[in-house]
Amino acid sequence: IHREMAEENGGIRWRLVLVASPLQGHMTPMLQLGTYLHSKGFSITIAHPEFNPPNSLNHPDFVFLPLPDNISSPGKFTSFLGFLQALNDNCKPHLREHLVQIINAQKEKSEKESVVIIHDNLMVFGGSVAGDLGLPSIIMHSSSAAFFPAYKIIPQLHKDGRFPVHDPLMQEIVPELDPFRYKDLPFIDLPMQDALDSVNMIIPNTSPSAFIWNTLQFLEPSALTRIRQQYQVPIFSIGPLHKIAPTPSTSFLKEDTSCITWLDKQEPKSVLYVSLGSVANMDEKVATEIAWGLANSNQPFLWVVRPGSVRGFEWIEFLPEGLVDEMKGRGLIVKWAPQKEVLAHNAVGGFWSHCGWNSTLESVCEGVPMLCQPFGVDQLLNARYLSYVWKMGIEIVMERREIEGVIRRVLVDKEGEEMRQRGMEIQENVKLALSHGGSSQNSLIDLVDFILSL
Ligand code: UDX
Secondary structure: OHHHHHHHOOOOEEEEEEEOOOOHHHHHHHHHHHHHHHHOOOEEEEEEEOOOOOOHHHOOOOEEEEEOOOOOOHHHOOOHHHHHHHHHHHHHHHHHHHHHHHHHHHHHOOOOEEEEEEEEOOOOHHHHHHHHHOOOEEEEEOOOOOHHHHHHOHHHHHHOOOOOOOOOHHHOEOHHHOOOEHHHOOOOOOOHHHHHHHHHHHOOOOOOOEEEEOOOOOOOHHHHHHHHHHOOOOEEEOOOHHHHOOOOOOOOOOOOOHHHHHHHOOOOOOEEEEEOOOOOOEOHHHHHHHHHHHHHHOOOEEEEOOOOOEOOOOOOOOOOHHHHHHHOOOEEEEOOOOHHHHHOOOOEEEEEEOOOHHHHHHHHHOOOOEEEOOOOOOHHHHHHHHHHHOOOEEEOOOOHHHHHHHHHHHHOOHHHHHHHHHHHHHHHHHHHHHOOOOHHHHHHHHHHHHHHHO
């Protein structure tokens, strides 16, 4: 493919350098994007911090470029912002040096190779290195489109005296972001200066040639319109990438596949799948309320407890013995699951989630209704989409009696059936978007043409 592509384009080859973030929810879509673009004839380099490296054996066609990051232990950072800043500062010179080498080597070769940088929105150094070297850059977002205008507006809200937000404003809709409320805003839980610093850190400080979103036009028409009104460069909405370019496992943790055999033995749509993603941590009290809610619900469940995600415990030592007995026979607890396979399994009737964007997309694409327990960042916006706009989710109040009730609403009651119906409609729309002439398919074609025009 690569030779044909070069022949068609006057002998020019393209090397796309994808600058990936070491977060699970960011790495996966980046590798999927690379897989798609490689299938279209582009050479792919994945530049990534040394911390949480992707498994290169699963992607034999890519070149991997580990960037020394000096992050010996992420635990040494007191805030996520500090971690992100260190990653950006430490990786930047190494990326720059590598690109300079590529550019110099090309000068000596007769064969031309155009280099384009596609960088994760958190890896802002990718954009600044590209700018310094005169290379085009594209920003890849693995969160919803809604997240972008929602964090960009925060400095403005601060100037207007609307941030930090106080009651009763919290419950109101932000006029510029309808249907999102003040309480759904990113970083709302942080001290004000930390929130402003976080926004400043991730607002693009360079002018990218284009933006990519792992989203679908029909899911987020207003957010995409808002972005298109603000930026005069192409905006590509090419999701859901896990359906467009499925890859071998991209998990940093080992997937426990025994849960699929367990699911095979369960009744259709009877199981509640519970997973709170790759980052969220919680107190023992919250984890225990979840456990009691599951135990009392009388529904089968598959619960992912990521090691270390309950503060102060290695794994599930926080569970009182009586509770373990209560849950026996009806539930399975694992450390990490093959989530996409779980959500596509016929036995799964609901997904209790932190509403990270990947989990949200993976669930709505399988028509699985969600119980929403957002922890922060973009997750509050995703929960609002699920419960208020797409009507495929219910927000959870963290108290065991409430939890039991919500589990029944989703798995047993008519409400759950209605959400599944909505899920089927959304699934149909996803299929349309991916088929010939559909919005994501067209956007992918436009993206390839755009890169070739750079
Ligand atoms: C982070 C942020 O929390 C999220 O808000 C943002 O949108 C992306 O980055 P994360 O916590 O990793 O996300 O959640 P999510 O985006 O849902 O991604 C988690 C990924 O891990 C999903 O692709 C999911 O399939 C996978 N996963 C999760 C597993 O494969 N197995 C599991 O047991 C749990």
